[in-house]
Amino acid sequence: MLYQKISDIPIKLEGRVAIKIHMGERGNKTHVSSEDVGIVFERLRKSGCKPFLVDTTCLYQGPRNTPEGYLKVAKENGFDGFPVVIARDEDYVEKGGFKIARAVVDADSLLVLSHGKGHVITAYGGAIKNLGMGCSNKESKSLIHSPSKPLQFISKCKKCHACEKVCPCGAIRVTEKGAEIDEKRCVGCECCVETCSSGAIKARPGGMEKSFRLFSLAAKQVIDSFERIAYITVLKNITQYCDCRSNPGKIMCPDIGYLSGKTALKIDQEAVSLIRKKNPRALDFSTWEIFEREARKVFL
Numbered sequence: 001m002l003y004q005k006i007s008d009i010p011i012k013l014e015g016r017v018a019i020k021i022h023m024g025e026r027g028n029k030t031h032v033s034s035e036d037v038g039i040v041f042e043r044l045r046k047s048g049c050k051p052f053l054v055d056t057t058c059l060y061q062g063p064r065n066t067p068e069g070y071l072k073v074a075k076e077n078g079f080d081g082f083p084v085v086i087a088r089d090e091d092y093v094e095k096g097g098f099k100i101a102r103a104v105v106d107a108d109s110l111l112v113l114s115h116g117k118g119h120v121i122t123a124y125g126g127a128i129k130n131l132g133m134g135c136s137n138k139e140s141k142s143l144i145h146s147p148s149k150p151l152q153f154i155s156k157c158k159k160c161h162a163c164e165k166v167c168p169c170g171a172i173r174v175t176e177k178g179a180e181i182d183e184k185r186c187v188g189c190e191c192c193v194e195t196c197s198s199g200a201i202k203a204r205p206g207g208m209e210k211s212f213r214l215f216s217l218a219a220k221q222v223i224d225s226f227e228r229i230a231y232i233t234v235l236k237n238i239t240q241y242c243d244c245r246s247n248p249g250k251i252m253c254p255d256i257g258y259l260s261g262k263t264a265l266k267i268d269q270e271a272v273s274l275i276r277k278k279n280p281r282a283l284d285f286s287t288w289e290i291f292e293r294e295a296r297k298v299f300l
């Protein structure tokens with residue numbers, strides 16, 4: 001259901017409530033605001049719950065790569081007045097082949113508080129992304145990304161630098177030999193595949209589908225750990241890219257409001273449908289459809 005004010009959303013949770021949220025990269029201004037989080041906190045506390053914010057460190061090098069660095073960024077981004085837990089490398093539990101933050105799954109209830117926006121791999125980043133990638137440790141994040149990392153045929157490279165310019169992760173360097181991909185930095189978005197017209201970088205057959213299924217399977221491990229779970233997606237500041245970026249690109253769609261939903265798949269489907277109605281060119285909807293198809297195999 002769509003609301004214009006976050007304070008109007010009914011939330012029925014109990015006990016220690018983990019609020020899974022992305023608090024934004026350093027300099028990012030479009031993540032879920034601390035004002036909205038404050039309203040949710042007040043509501044939960046009034047109903048006797050003990051809420052806290054939780055997230056995991058990022059895979060790539062940057063200020064949020066360590067719990068200490070992420071806590072600093074969270075403060076800078078307005079979350080200094082809240083209890084915040086950033087999972088440490090040793091604080092993960094194995095579930096269905098993924099390592100999931102203990103701080104999340106040990107809570108009594110889970111509130112999946114997501115920002116709906118574009119995403120360089122999945123086209124749309126919302127609840128499934130927040131859970132699947134967002135609750136996993138670095139090893140599992142890497143596992144999820146791996147299938148869509150491209151294949152290289154360096155002898156075909158014409159050293160035009162186009163892929164280097166388009167890579168959102170700075171993972172490509174063009175040397176004497178040709179374009180070289182740093183596997184550790186690459187997140188498998190396939191932007192370079194679309195850019196290279198020389199056949200020097202190619203998609204792994206079925207890689208995107210496999211990666212999308214892993215996103216959903218990891219999210220399902222988190223969901224299955226809870227009897228009490230609620231979803232809110234903030235459809236404001238709907239940017240081209242995700243909150244992992246200091247500069248997440250253009251605003252692709254006017255603000256829509258706050259969505260509540262019963263499942264991760266349904267709230268993501270509804271969010272994408274609302275965005276599409278506002279601007280049919282806001283997102284790469286054909287990639288979203290592949291993501292949705294793989295998610296349905298896992299959730300339905």
Ligand code: SF4
Pocket residue numbers: 156157158159160161162163164174178179195196197198199200201
């Ligand atoms: S776009 Fe293709 S040809 Fe150009 S540098 Fe990259 S790999 Fe080489």
Ligand code: SF4
Pocket residue numbers: 148149150166167168169170171172181185186187188189190191192193
């Ligand atoms: S798939 Fe290509 S463009 Fe995307 S992160 Fe990897 S190297 Fe960069």
